[in-house]
Amino acid sequence: MAVLPIRIMGDPVLHSPASPVAEVTDEIRTLVADMFETMDAAPGVGLAAPQVGVGLRIYTYTYQDDDGAPWRGVIINPELWMTPPVPGDPDEDDESEGCLSFPGERFPLRRSDRVIVTGTDLEGEAVRIQVDGWRARIMQHEFDHLDGILYVDRLGDNDWKTAQKIAKKRGWNRPGASWMPGVDDLDA
Numbered sequence: 001m002a003v004l005p006i007r008i009m010g011d012p013v014l015h016s017p018a019s020p021v022a023e024v025t026d027e028i029r030t031l032v033a034d035m036f037e038t039m040d041a042a043p044g045v046g047l048a049a050p051q052v053g054v055g056l057r058i059y060t061y062t063y064q065d066d067d068g069a070p071w072r073g074v075i076i077n078p079e080l081w082m083t084p085p086v087p088g089d090p091d092e093d094d095e096s097e098g099c100l101s102f103p104g105e106r107f108p109l110r111r112s113d114r115v116i117v118t119g120t121d122l123e124g125e126a127v128r129i130q131v132d133g134w135r136a137r138i139m140q141h142e143f144d145h146l147d148g149i150l151y152v153d154r155l156g157d158n159d160w161k162t163a164q165k166i167a168k169k170r171g172w173n174r175p176g177a178s179w180m181p182g183v184d185d186l187d188a
């Protein structure tokens with residue numbers, strides 16, 4: 001297993017729709033093991049294959065409930081259904097999210113409160129995830145990555161402009177930009 005470099009906004013793989021996984025091969029199993037290790041090292045609550053430069057419809061997730069119950073897994077070729085988001089502006093404190101491909105920043109974004117995700121696991125078994133709250137947010141965020149959408153693409157005008165300025169200042173928004181968990185300190 002290995003920690004993989006994480007692509008940063010501007011790399012084409014993050015901005016193109018990913019392809020379905022045709023078959024779970026040993027290569028895919030290794031990729032998923034590396035994605036778990038990379039997600040934990042980052043650390044993050046989710047990681048999509050395009051974020052490590054692989055344009056396939058796979059993401060991993062990990063989260064703990066308020067009561068500390070672990071929730072962790074991988075989903076291949078997911079489909080997502082969601083309830084319509086409640087109209088209105090997102091709350092800065094309760095609805096801000098971040099992204100390992102736009103590291104070190106958080107912006108508020110209104111998401112749907114409840115989702116159902118279906119797909120398969122590494123054994124080809126059907127997976128059905130029905131979650132709400134923060135876990136529903138993670139599902140929507142990671143699913144977006146598979147369609148080439150970053151959460152910054154969904155921000156309101158002012159935050160979107162701020163994000164573009166940050167990207168420019170840091171030399172992002174170009175092909176090939178990446179960072180390495182455990183090596184690069186991006187909060188500095």
Ligand code: ZN
Pocket residue numbers: 098099100101141145151
């Ligand atoms: Zn992300």
